[in-house]
Amino acid sequence: xxxxxxxxxxxxxxxxxxxxxxxxxxxxxxxxxxxxxxxxxxxxxxxxxxxxxxxxxxxxxxxxxxxxxxxxxxxxxxxxxxxxxxxxxxxxxxxxxxxxxxxxxxxxxxxxxxxxxxxxxxxxxxxxxxxxxxxxxxxxxxxxxxxxxxxxxxxxxxxxxxxxxxxxxxxxxxxxxxxxxxxxxxxxxxxxxxxxxxxxxxxxxxxxxxxxxxxxxxxxxxxxxxxxxxxxxxxxxxxxxxxxxxxxxxxxxxxxxxxxxxxxxxxxxxxxxxxxxxxxxxxxxxxxxxxx
Amino acid sequence: xxxxxxxxxxxxxxxxxxxxxxxxxxxxxxxxxxxxxxxxxxxxxxxxxxxxxxxxxxxxxxxxxxxxxxxxxxxxxxxxxxxxxxxxxxxxxxxxxxxxxxxxxxxxxxxxxxxxxxxxxxxxxxxxxxxxxxxxxxxxxxxxxxxxxxxxxxxxxxxxxxxxxxxxxxxxxxxxxxxxxxxxxxxxxxxxxxxxxxxxxxxxxxxxxxxxxxxxxxxxxxxxxxxxxxxxxxxxxxxxxxxxxxxxxxxxxxxxxxxxxxxxxxxxxxxxxxxxxxxxxxxxxxxxxxxxxxxxxxxxxxxxxxxxxxxxxxxxxxxxxxxxxxxxxxxxxxx
Numbered sequence: 001x002x003x004x005x006x007x008x009x010x011x012x013x014x015x016x017x018x019x020x021x022x023x024x025x026x027x028x029x030x031x032x033x034x035x036x037x038x039x040x041x042x043x044x045x046x047x048x049x050x051x052x053x054x055x056x057x058x059x060x061x062x063x064x065x066x067x068x069x070x071x072x073x074x075x076x077x078x079x080x081x082x083x084x085x086x087x088x089x090x091x092x093x094x095x096x097x098x099x100x101x102x103x104x105x106x107x108x109x110x111x112x113x114x115x116x117x118x119x120x121x122x123x124x125x126x127x128x129x130x131x132x133x134x135x136x137x138x139x140x141x142x143x144x145x146x147x148x149x150x151x152x153x154x155x156x157x158x159x160x161x162x163x164x165x166x167x168x169x170x171x172x173x174x175x176x177x178x179x180x181x182x183x184x185x186x187x188x189x190x191x192x193x194x195x196x197x198x199x200x201x202x203x204x205x206x207x208x209x210x211x212x213x214x215x216x217x218x219x220x221x222x223x224x225x226x227x228x229x230x231x232x233x234x235x236x237x238x239x240x241x242x243x244x245x246x247x248x249x250x251x252x253x254x255x256x257x258x259x260x261x262x263x264x265x266x267x268x269x270x271x272x273x274x275x276x277x278x279x280x281x282x283x284x285x286x287x288x289x290x291x292x
Numbered sequence: 293x294x295x296x297x298x299x300x301x302x303x304x305x306x307x308x309x310x311x312x313x314x315x316x317x318x319x320x321x322x323x324x325x326x327x328x329x330x331x332x333x334x335x336x337x338x339x340x341x342x343x344x345x346x347x348x349x350x351x352x353x354x355x356x357x358x359x360x361x362x363x364x365x366x367x368x369x370x371x372x373x374x375x376x377x378x379x380x381x382x383x384x385x386x387x388x389x390x391x392x393x394x395x396x397x398x399x400x401x402x403x404x405x406x407x408x409x410x411x412x413x414x415x416x417x418x419x420x421x422x423x424x425x426x427x428x429x430x431x432x433x434x435x436x437x438x439x440x441x442x443x444x445x446x447x448x449x450x451x452x453x454x455x456x457x458x459x460x461x462x463x464x465x466x467x468x469x470x471x472x473x474x475x476x477x478x479x480x481x482x483x484x485x486x487x488x489x490x491x492x493x494x495x496x497x498x499x500x501x502x503x504x505x506x507x508x509x510x511x512x513x514x515x516x517x518x519x520x521x522x523x524x525x526x527x528x529x530x531x532x533x534x535x536x537x538x539x540x541x542x543x544x545x546x547x548x549x550x551x552x553x554x555x556x557x558x559x560x561x562x563x564x565x566x567x568x569x570x571x572x573x574x575x576x577x578x579x580x581x582x583x584x585x586x587x588x589x590x591x592x593x594x595x596x597x598x599x600x601x602x603x604x605x606x607x608x609x610x611x612x613x614x615x616x617x618x619x620x621x622x623x624x625x626x627x
Contacts, residue, residue, distance in 0.1 A: 132308050132311075133311035133315060136308055136311075136607060137599065138566075138599075138602045141583050141598075144587045145587050149319055232438075233572060252445070259450055262445075270443075273435065278434070
């Protein structure tokens with residue numbers, strides 16, 4: 001009876017995730033594609049120069065409010081810079097950090113996780129202990145510390161995020177490859193004469209790829225947030241280039257005079273983060289062989 | 293058995309802390325930029341610089357500096373803050389209570405919200421109520437605390453300005469406190485006017501941190517409750533005529549709570565880390581806010597002290613959760 005109930009609940013769970021994954025993938029993917037295209041073609045789509053200050057136009061409200069000016073769709077900040085253009089150019093930094101940091105963290109974390117989970121023994125013990133030490137750091141503080149040490153700049157931000165977040169990949173992939181290592185097919189491959197590294201790469205790795213993809217997408221969202229947090233405490237790329245976190249920091253200061261400077265980057269960030277995590281979940285639901 | 297488990301945990305704890313100390317020390321020492329140069333007025337003589345470097349031990353090798361610092365830490369001496377020129381341990385103890393109070397309020401809040409929605413969702417399983425709870429917890433979980441903090445500032449600081457968006461307590465108030473545990477002390481002294489002011493400042497940062505945690509608790513507890521609710525002994529209780537709410541509260545909750553407990557512990561450690569940016573966002577005078585200032589000022593001894601205290605909290609919480617789990621889980625208790 002227990003068995004029957006378990007399999008039934010598993011089926012229903014599978015059914016619901018299959019059902020929801022399509023719409024989720026499209027909505028989340030759609031927003032990400034839109035933001036990505038805006039980032040790539042920023043100079044073409046941005047209505048204004050994101051750095052151009054105009055004290056005649058400071059703190060203009062968004063287009064539907066009285067006092068707005070044509071051409072400044074989402075209003076301007078306290079220096080008269082166009083908010084929409086700044087958000088579009090800010091997407092560049094956000095996506096560069098998201099892709100680079102998440103890929104780097106994924107590469108390091110998944111490799112170590114795979115080794116740790118598949119080989120076990122001493123490798124596992126050492127890697128697990130390092131992960132334990134890493135987890136004992138408050139991540140935000142660690143990120144700020146690393147950027148302060150490395151010096152501000154795009155590559156520092158990317159390195160800091162990768163250095164902190166590889167453990168996320170390591171823990172999940174370790175657990176998954178540990179489970180895979182006990183499967184019959186791994187034993188069969190061994191009997192068939194494959195070497196251990198060959199089995200790890202050809203048999204175990206493909207089975208943990210769906211999890212890696214989901215984590216990768218999730219991590220991109222996290223990287224965007226961490227970059228925003230670093231910009232917020234004024235420790236990110238430290239140039240005049242607009243960043244979402246930097247705009248939020250400005251918005252926080254002029255919150256009582258110009259709420260839109262905080263609201264629009266906030267909405268953009270929330271949509272982007274939600275999309276990255278939903279996109280990952282959707283991908284996993286679609287490609288996971290067990291769920292499929 | 294339990295004692296052995298405890299001792300092993302204690303040993304790994306010490307190793308973890310040592311690892312953290314090494315990593316922080318190495319990371320900070322490779323930092324470019326001279327903290328001494330930032331403390332002195334321009335035009336300070338070389339002799340002055342050398343004297344100050346010697347005072348902070350910066351003229352020795354990195355390995356020597358590490359062991360000097362470590363032996364100090366073991367004796368309870370964390371050194372002197374470079375930017376604030378005060379004893380690091382004193383500074384940390386001065387700020388830690390504010391962060392601890394915030395974390396405890398967050399934990400209680402998350403348990404209350406998460407527990408209630410989990411019980412409600414389990415009772416109304418399969419209905420629109422459960423679906424609503426799932427959507428709400430999904431949203432709460434996907435949006436990080438930093439963004440929740442900003443959303444709350446907009447909602448209750450600007451749109452409907454009913455809460456304070458910065459600080460720990462209104463500055464014009466006369467505080468009779470002798471400890472830094474303001475909230476606790478205001479309750480003990482029956483100064484509920486101060487409690488109200490403190491909570492008014494704490495509410496938004498606390499909710500921002502509590503929402504994702506509450507969502508995790510809610511999801512996991514609801515799942516375990518639903519599994520337990522199908523077991524024979526629960527069915528028996530239902531046959532005996534208990535209402536569904538009674539069945540959940542009296543029979544199911546006890547057994548479903550165990551997996552949630554472990555997770556709450558792990559998440560609580562993340563929460564302690566999350567206080568760093570939330571304190572900054574709301575200008576709440578806790579340890580995390582001081583940590584960011586310390587990093588910006590390159591205050592090496594202070595950074596080391598704060599990070600080590602955070603790491604200590606992390607391992608202590610893990611240890612507590614592990615021990616509670618061992619005590620509560622009958623299989624481990626008798627094993």
